[in-house]
Amino acid sequence: MSCLMPGGPAGAPALRVVRMGIDTSQEFVIYMPREGPVCCAEGFTALSRVELRLRGRSLIATLNVVDGGRLAPDEAGLSNSAWQALGARPGDDVDVAHAPVLESMSRVRAKIYGHRLDAASLAAIVGDVAAGRYPDVHIAAFLTACAGGRMDVQETIELTRAMVEVGECLAWPGAVTxxxxxxxxxxxxxxxxxxxxxxxxxxxxxxxxxxxxxxxxxxxxxxxxxxxxxxxxxxxxxxxxxxxxxxxxxxxxxxxxPADDVLIRVERPxxxxxxxxxxxxxxxxxxxxxxxxxxxxxxxxxxxxxxxxxxxxxxxxxxxxxxxxxxxxxxxxxxxxxxxxxxxxxxxxxxxxxxxxxxxxxxxxxxxxxxxxxxxxxxxxxxxxxxxxxxxxxxxxxxxxxxxxxxxxxxxxxxGGFREPPRAALREPALAQWSGRVTAMDSRRLARLAALAGAPNVAVAGLELHVKLGQRVAVGQPLLTLHAQARGELDYARQYLAASAVFTVEREE
Amino acid sequence: MSCLMPGGPAGAPALRVVRMGIDTSQEFVIYMPREGPVCCAEGFTALSRVELRLRGRSLIATLNVVDGGRLAPDEAGLSNSAWQALGARPGDDVDVAHAPVLESMSRVRAKIYGHRLDAASLAAIVGDVAAGRYPDVHIAAFLTACAGGRMDVQETIELTRAMVEVGECLAWPGAVTxxxxxxxxxxxxxxxxxxxxxxxxxxxxxxxxxxxxxxxxxxxxxxxxxxxxxxxxxxxxxxxxxxxxxxxxxxxxxxxxPADDVLIRVERPxxxxxxxxxxxxxxxxxxxxxxxxxxxxxxxxxxxxxxxxxxxxxxxxxxxxxxxxxxxxxxxxxxxxxxxxxxxxxxxxxxxxxxxxxxxxxxxxxxxxxxxxxxxxxxxxxxxxxxxxxxxxxxxxxxxxxxxxxxxxxxxxxxGGFREPPRAALREPALAQWSGRVTAMDSRRLARLAALAGAPNVAVAGLELHVKLGQRVAVGQPLLTLHAQARGELDYARQYLAASAVFTVEREE
Missing domain, CATH: 3.40.1030.10 (Nucleoside phosphorylase/phosphoribosyltransferase catalytic domain)
Structure with a gap:
């Protein structure tokens, strides 16, 4: 970088927001010009975590640096997710600063090294997660550190409490809900x-x-x-x-x-x-x-x-x-x-x-x-x-x-009104290769197969199962039907099905 | 999505590459138009993992979906990292397909649940990591699952072997190197x-x-x-x-x-x-x-x-x-x-x-x-x-x-030639608040402080230490000097220094 900030200004100047029209799923991304005054003055580099403030709302975003004049020096592009979360409107100015140090990550690190998480630690972690201060890799580390039986009962109680307390709570009239x-x-x-x-x-x-x-x-x-x-x-x-x-x-x-929704986003992949x-x-x-x-x-x-x-x-x-x-x-x-x-x-x-x-x-x-x-x-x-x-x-x-x-x-x-669920444009049955009895089916592989066909992102996608455990099937009889909306996904699911033992059909004479 | 693929084509059409000029650090990102034929036919959605092929090179990238006509339907934008890794040139066509299922992740999952990783599992994981097939959150899960003393000696030997074998090896003449x-x-x-x-x-x-x-x-x-x-x-x-x-x-x-370099990118944050x-x-x-x-x-x-x-x-x-x-x-x-x-x-x-x-x-x-x-x-x-x-x-x-x-x-x-190392534009000393003896200094906090000042991304940034353990200091004497190239980073480091006990200076009469 060849730009130096002239001494003087106490804070970085605000940047005019630009809607980039980029869908990064739920991750907040800000796109800033490499040679712009804020990148230079604040020493931001790609993947820096930065805090954005706009009309009283704030969030932590990941920085992508943009070259070659695609953004003016005083502009900042926002991903769709960041645009919505900040409630941005064209012409708005956004303040950009270094994200605060993520102190609660030291508790996660201690957990990785075998220490218990106490109530205060869990409250700090869950609070930061719910506020969007954890990048995805930090969430992945937290989830992994707590998986595989490494949380005791008291930790689980306190994790539950922290997750309740960071969000809204409903109450209903009557003694039993x-x-x-x-x-x-x-x-x-x-x-x-x-x-x-x-x-x-x-x-x-x-x-x-x-x-x-x-x-x-x-x-x-x-x-x-x-x-x-x-x-x-x-x-x-x-x-x-x-x-x-x-x-x-x-x-x-x-x-x-609300922390649960953030955690699920990383748990899922x-x-x-x-x-x-x-x-x-x-x-x-x-x-x-x-x-x-x-x-x-x-x-x-x-x-x-x-x-x-x-x-x-x-x-x-x-x-x-x-x-x-x-x-x-x-x-x-x-x-x-x-x-x-x-x-x-x-x-x-x-x-x-x-x-x-x-x-x-x-x-x-x-x-x-x-x-x-x-x-x-x-x-x-x-x-x-x-x-x-x-x-x-x-x-x-x-x-x-x-x-x-x-x-x-x-x-x-x-x-808001009942509607009939839609049906997929593309369907393809998978047929029994020989006659016999269905002695096992692998739920995880069936779920994977439905996901490869596009579920749940594509509502009509997935599969329809035609057999039950113990059932006799004849060669050529459909075991399931794949449903998809796109050829690529149908091919992809078919390929997985060909390579994986989803059913066990024991041959019978 | 309201687009349906007409039946027929066996594979998705290739897309013309566009250099987006977006620096995502080392992560490979492809930007595809939401209404383009490939997004529709393949059923891709934001954050899908997709395989890109260009002139015999291939890599796995994360998809960001772009709205609003910023890309033509037959165009695909590439991040700087993906552009370089594919050796793309303007006018090139790139083939885009679903990324293969990441089978080795099941070994990582088994490790999380307490199973050992054998040589074949480690070779599979490290091979996929080196080939860029692991998204960052999966790398984070692998690193976390192996941290905190959860790898035994044999696993460590096999991990080392897998990391050697996935890359190049040098040899030197002479018995001792x-x-x-x-x-x-x-x-x-x-x-x-x-x-x-x-x-x-x-x-x-x-x-x-x-x-x-x-x-x-x-x-x-x-x-x-x-x-x-x-x-x-x-x-x-x-x-x-x-x-x-x-x-x-x-x-x-x-x-x-080479897997080590990929792992380090996630270890670091x-x-x-x-x-x-x-x-x-x-x-x-x-x-x-x-x-x-x-x-x-x-x-x-x-x-x-x-x-x-x-x-x-x-x-x-x-x-x-x-x-x-x-x-x-x-x-x-x-x-x-x-x-x-x-x-x-x-x-x-x-x-x-x-x-x-x-x-x-x-x-x-x-x-x-x-x-x-x-x-x-x-x-x-x-x-x-x-x-x-x-x-x-x-x-x-x-x-x-x-x-x-x-x-x-x-x-x-x-x-290639010796050069004098440069010096920072901005410097600021931190002074002893009282007289006394330096009885402790926190290396982790000093390292964090230097990082907040911009090191190592900004070469001239960091800090210069003026005292040693056991040394007597007088009130107002500089303990260290912060070096930075950008005001934001200097402010950020100063703020951390004010809030953290980097030195312990015991008062003396």
Missing amino acids: GDKHCVGGLPGNRTTPIVVAIAAAAGLVVPKTSSRAITSPAGTADVMETMAPVALDLPTLRRVVSREGGCLAWGGALALS LDLDSDAQLVASVLSKKIAAGSTHVLLDVPVGPTAKVRGEADFVRLKALLEVVAQAHGLHARVLRSDGTQPVGRGMGPALEAHDVLAVLQGRADAPADLRDKGVALAAALLEFCGRVPAGEGPAVAARLLAQGAAWRKFLAICEAQ | GDKHCVGGLPGNRTTPIVVAIAAAAGLVVPKTSSRAITSPAGTADVMETMAPVALDLPTLRRVVSREGGCLAWGGALALS LDLDSDAQLVASVLSKKIAAGSTHVLLDVPVGPTAKVRGEADFVRLKALLEVVAQAHGLHARVLRSDGTQPVGRGMGPALEAHDVLAVLQGRADAPADLRDKGVALAAALLEFCGRVPAGEGPAVAARLLAQGAAWRKFLAICEAQ
């Missing part, structure tokens, strides 16, 4: 809309907020979004719940446990989901959402997130003890995780399964229907809405008589 | 140029390749670059060594242990440097550089990288056993790490210290001179160049009589 959550790991398995519809039809208050997918082809929020608006603000959410007794909203728009992070993520959202009673569905199977009995027992105990420490009633149910539940994997395909169950259609997947009824029954009993033992009959009747379907439609209408 | 390395953690302490000059003057072959800074304000390559070109290609390196018996080059231009990573990094470079005998300087002190006796013993044993497994002779020397060595911290400031010692100037830092002579003496004895016990006298004489200085100049000339 029900909630339901599946720890995931099983593709398909979209019981939540069914459970909420039945429970709300039974008069329980269930203000359900869900996440988008972490490592799966779809989260409940992704699925619901194909049928109704889910990005509700707080007044809308309150109105929906007070009118219908329940909702099926995306939690991310509500700033409940890493495909990393530790016990402590999982418990803190799930329970912090429930506590912040004002739930009093939460039913937790934990599928157990060799390729599910929870692989065996020992893992289940450990996770169940951790969920219960952390919930209890925060005054939340939790009941953990073990479910069959040996194969996917329902047929679809991917937002719209799972929505079609949900609709078939709610509408009582003959072609509805029986396993999804049965599991939805069982969970709704357990929730109604756990919340004291029906006497013990009567849950299954009540839940089955509300579904069979259409009350759950009407409640679901009413919730969708209150959220 | 000497080398010297400091594991770092002590700011200043720039003995390498002094040791190489003395050893080469004594006739030892010392083809020294050094790294740039990881977590310190300067690496030897950064310091040497202020005095001579260091980015030598292999023919130049061979010519320098055959003419002068030694060199002081940057290893990064030679593709020796994380300020993370584990035993296993440190040993593999150091020894893989030495093995690849063709060294037979390496002297390892390990400073020990409460704020150095190695804090105490137990850590030293552990690191020494690991260095020795890993070196031995690879047929490398290693001698580990413990040195005083309670305070910095020399006065300067930062590339140019340390170069000035080195020159003062080599030129035998009266104002040369005595501690740096003494340590340089002691290390050169040990290296000459270890390599059998002088009989045991005679090293100190030989080394001191070569320095005092100017032979080392002439050798240093000759090496710099052979590398």
Whole structure:
């Protein structure tokens, strides 16, 4: 650099913002001209972390330096994400300064070297994460340091507390507010809309907020979004719940446990989901959402997130003890995780399964229907809405008589209007290579396959499963159908399918 | 997205490259128009990992999606780094495809969950890292999973092997090739140029390749670059060594242990440097550089990288056993790490210290001179160049009589020409607030302070230390002087200095 700042000015001059039209996903990026006065005066270089201030809002962005006169010396380009977060308008000036030293990272470093994280450390880290002060590589280090069983119970309790306290908290009238959550790991398995519809039809208050997918082809929020608006603000959410007794909203728009959303963004590409992070993520959202009673569905199977009995027992105990420490009633149910539940994997395909169950259609997947009824029954009993033992009959009747379907439609209408989920333009079946019996299927590979086909970013993408464990198939019979919107993704998924053992079909004479 | 690909084409069409002029540091970024045929057909979204191919070269880049007609539908913008790595020229067409699935990440995930990494896993991971297939967050997860003592000896040996085998290896004529390395953690302490000059003057072959800074304000390559070109290609390196018996080059231009350079890029912002990573990094470079005998300087002190006796013993044993497994002779020397060595911290400031010692100037830092002579003496004895016990006298004489200085100049000339290191435009002393005795100084905070002033990115930046441990200072006496090239950095360093206990000065009556 050949520019020197003349002595004098106390601070760097403000720069005029330019919308670069560059989508960096959620990462904040600022583009500054290499020879501009601020780059020179402040000694910024590429990948510097800088603090941007505009009309009382501030955020930490990563610097990309731009050469060759593409920006005027007094201009600063903003990525779409930074433009939105700052609420920038054309002609605005932005102040740019060095980002403050990230002191809480020393706590993460201590954790990597085997020290415990105390409440103050976790509050500091989570506060910085929620405020967008952690670059992605620092978040990855934090997540990795806490994975693999390296967080003890007290650390998990304090992590949960820190995640609750950094965000908004809801409160609901009435002594009992029900909630339901599946720890995931099983593709398909979209019981939540069914459970909420039945429970709300039974008069329980269930203000359900869900996440988008972490490592799966779809989260409940992704699925619901194909049928109704889910990005509700707080007044809308309150109105929906007070009118219908329940909702099926995306939690991310509500700033409940906002650090969780930032962590998930990095967890997802890493495909990393530790016990402590999982418990803190799930329970912090429930506590912040004002739930009093939460039913937790934990599928157990060799390729599910929870692989065996020992893992289940450990996770169940951790969920219960952390919930209890925060005054939340939790009941953990073990479910069959040996194969996917329902047929679809991917937002719209799972929505079609949900609709078939709610509408009582003959072609509805029986396993999804049965599991939805069982969970709704357990929730109604756990919340004291029906006497013990009567849950299954009540839940089955509300579904069979259409009350759950009407409640679901009413919730969708209150959220902004029901819509039919779309269908993919491109489909391709995968056929059995020989006759035999399906003796195993790999849930992780099925989830990967659906993701390669484009789920959840492309709502219609994913796959439809045509067989169940133990079923006999004939050569040439379709095992699944890939759904995609783009040729590249379809090719990519097909290529993975050819190379990976998704199914085990044992030959029979 | 509202675009559908007409059926037909087997692959996506190639895109015309556009140089965006955006400096993203070493990260490869491709900018593609949202409505272009490739984005649509391949289903790419922001932050997708995509493979780029151009004239037989390929790399994996991160996608940023560009809106609003800033790129034509058939154009693809490249970051400066991607443009250079692909050897792109205006008018070139680039092929774009989904990046292959990163299978080796499953090994990293297993490591996070407590499993060992075997030789094949490490080879797969290191191969993918060296080929640029790991996004930064995945590298961060790998580094974190291996930090904090979680790699055993065999894993460290195999990591070292994988890092050697993924790159180039040099070989030198003659049975003995000497080398010297400091594991770092002590700011200043720039003995390498002094040791190489003395050893080469004594006739030892010392083809020294050094790294740039990881977590310190300067690496030897950064310091040497202020005095001579260091980015030598292999023919130049061979010519320098055959003419002068030694060199002081940057290893990064030679593709020796290239994965290390990628790992360091992420280690640096994380300020993370584990035993296993440190040993593999150091020894893989030495093995690849063709060294037979390496002297390892390990400073020990409460704020150095190695804090105490137990850590030293552990690191020494690991260095020795890993070196031995690879047929490398290693001698580990413990040195005083309670305070910095020399006065300067930062590339140019340390170069000035080195020159003062080599030129035998009266104002040369005595501690740096003494340590340089002691290390050169040990290296000459270890390599059998002088009989045991005679090293100190030989080394001191070569320095005092100017032979080392002439050798240093000759090496710099052979590398492309000696130059005087520059000096900073802005300087500001920090004064003692009261009279007393300096009883402690924090090396990590001093290093952080020099980094905040701009080192090592800004060569002249850093700080000059005016006091030593145990020294009496009077109120108003300068303890150090900050050097910076930009007001923002000077302010930033000053702010950190005001808030942090860098020195402990105990009041005296």
